Amino acid sequence: MRTFGYCCTYVPLEIIEASGFMPLRLLPSSHEKEDVLLDPNFCPYVRALLAYLRSSSGIAGIVFVNSCDGMRRLYDALRRFSSDLFIYLLDVPRKSDEEAVKYFSNVLRDFSGWLEKLSEKEVDLEELKEKIRVYNFRRRAFLDLLEKGPKMEEVLRVLKKGFPPDERVLPLIPFKGKRGRKKVLISGSVLESEEVVKMVEDLGGEAVFLDVCSGVRGPSWVEESGDPYFNLARAYLKKPPCSRSFDPKRKAILEKMISEVEGVVFYTPKFCDHYLHELVTLRALCQRMGKPLLHLETDYHPNISETMRTRIQAFFEKWL
Amino acid sequence: MALYAGIDVGSRTTKALLLNDEGEIISYHVLFTGADPKGASFRCLKECLKEIGKSLKDIEMIVSTGYGRKLVNFATKEYTEITCHARGAGFYFPQVRMVIDIGGQDSKVIALEDGMVLDFIMNDKCAAGTGRFLEVMAQTLEMSLEELAKEASRAKQAVPISSMCTVFAESEVISLIAEGISREKIVWGLHLAIAKRIASMAKRLPQGRPIVFTGGVAKNKGMVRALEEVLGEKLLVPPDPQIVGALGAALLARDLKDEGNRLNHHRTD
């Protein structure tokens, strides 16, 4: 089966599957990064993606989201200098009100139509609804598991393949022991390696929330009756928002999460504008709520460096 | 005989070179710039003249280049190192389409066609990818630069150096030494790291061949080997790569005289 790559949790995977493609979360693990078409002072995740996509990645196509300037330029660079891949840009609104939902449902219809042409297979509405049901089942199973306190590094490892994970892998996720460690919120954009979570947990923390792009920021439920495109648009837009969205819910959710932990680890790739701006508000929030904050900036390197270990260790030794 | 001078005032070394009317190299000299670039450029030129028993008044035109070019107030004109290195490389290899110059404190890649600069990339913000990087590493490994170059020219294996930055690379090397990794592997790994940085600069330019390698670091046969391996082809190295900038400046000085002649000719018409 042909695979379709995606990079963002706002992409409704149900549509990709209903078109006969296999969605594949793109988190390349090689050290290679593009520095010819894109400046070295640019999001390392985007540069790693471009290097991966320009080589033989084995995927049939990719769906981008206009999530940030980095992704938009990646979309431009890939189109101009690479011709084999089928590329779609999914225009996700930043708002989640009814007008935005209406807009997004039309975008999804268009996306579906484009996939239909590629796969030469019509997207049957019933089949799409069935996919939604399957995904709902998986989402429910996964969220139930989360309540029971699984080991977060294992959760992240499984989530790297996509959210919601296949329910068959869930029983394999071990639970964490009761070890009275400091509860932390790991928040940020792309968290490429579960090694980071492992390191946080080895050095004295307990990752309670994974508010990251490669984490659990998916919708918890999609309505199963009625127009599936509208339902998908609604559920995906109203899911826990990321920093890109213009949604007051974001701050409320952050505040709630921070109140339930003892410290915050903010994990961003270098040059990430959305999150670096959010850092201003996050710092103020943490200060007001008296919670220590550690900001880790990464070069999107799958091998976690010693300097990162030192920082995390010092954070736990000093602050908590 | 009429002489044309080129002076390349770098932040570490200053080079001066004299050409005759036929465009042949008559003499050249290299010395440390120190804290007084203007004084150094003057002294360097005087050394060249002393070698051939001539004086300043025998020089028709002087062109200065390099980081301190504006301080050479006795120069007729100044051109950037980009134009000068392109011109100088073309003296030895007229078919040159790309020049890689690695100096003490900066590195650059120049794309040329028919002797004209098409495009260029400069790295003058960061020590990684320059002679300074090798100096720092030589010190860390307790080797002289010559020993470093020799080791690199015959090394068979490398350990990958992942740090982008000279300072971090230094710490990385110290850890590698502590781990017991052989000097051969570290040295070769360092040279390959520089070569990769240069290659990524070169990739952004029009890909012309052949490539000429200039600058003080081109005297390091290990660096030549590393670049050839990373770029996948043989490089052309001039007999004394360090003076290519000064040579280019002197050639431009001679060009100025030709232009002057053409102007004069035009006026008498």
Place this chain on the structure above:
Amino acid sequence: MALSSFLKCLRRPFFWSIIRPLVCLYVSKERNRPFTLWVEFLCWIFKEAWKREKPVIWTNSFFPVEFIYGLGAIPFLPEIFSALVAYFDWTRGPISKGSLKTSTDLCSFYRCALGLKEYEVMPKPDLIISCSQICDGTKAFYQTMSESLGIPHLFVDVPFQKDENAKRYVKSQLEEIFHEAKNILGLKTSLEDLGKSFDMAKRTESLMREIAHLRKSKPAPFPGSEGMSYVSGMSFWALGSERGLAFFEALKERIEKLVKERRGYLKEERFRVLWLHHIRPYYPNPIMEFLKKKGVAIAYEEANYPWWPERGGEDPLEDLTEKLLSNPWYGPIEGRLKLVRDLVLEYQIDGVIHFSHWGCRQSTGGASIVGEMVKSMGIPYLILPGDGADPDNYSPGQTLTRLQAFIELMERRWRFTRG
């Protein structure tokens, strides 16, 4: 001590009333009427904003400011204000304060504005209205400001697409914002009032189009360095106001005169260069003088490309929707590629300089892509890294060396091709 007294003065409308005639008298000696009108405009805006008789609305550069005038409010643009502060070389303090809250990887204009907030030198807004164009930073910055000032923020999310679906989405947001703004500020503005301001903006846009056409003449009559500073400033801040119209009328008159007399702004124009990115370094620096000295004219700049479509609709909000959706820098890069191609051809450009402002992902990310196209047209292209507002992130030696090498490249290239 002196600083806080000075800052106190800046907050008094009275100060701006006094300063205005003095500064304008001083500036008018240069006999540059448009520049005098710019200074006068700024003094007027600051006076009105601090007077607080009308509501003050903060907005971003690419949000059509005629909407704010139409509402009957006073617009204040922190992004342009940061550029002004840079012009006076006062950004070091604010940037350093701003950087502490976040990272030095962010655009210095936003870091400067974040820091300026601490000095309370920007009039506190009653409302913030902004749009998502043309970068991530603008949306995030105003969100942060709304949060930290406790002021409501009305936001237009402009989609990537430009189809009917997108038009509906944008128009519905504009309608909502119009009603919300009126509610929050207690205004009784009608759509007709908006329409009047939009008409003023359209008349000004026509003038801007004519000016763009006049600047095609050889030699270049007007310096791009000024185009990127106060002309661009007026186009962002004054569009829709009478002063904005007067400014562009004066500018057109001035340029028309120069074109008629076939006078260029340079004594000897050796090369015509196109400057890419909307900004240049605004703090005192030798770049523009250097280019002038070498006979390099910045014949035109991307910042003043007349991108708004001709529109004459009855419905002002529909009009505004069309305008927002036609921004060429928003959306796939083809929009920007087309405008660069057109400018290179129409202005007879010899070389293109792309100013890569540190922290600007939307523009710098496309620099190589734009470069490939320009080079394929046979035109020399230079990427010039730098910083528009932070003088500490600027290295004169490196910058001038790159510019000089580029000029030498053009000299040899054009000498051989032109004969």
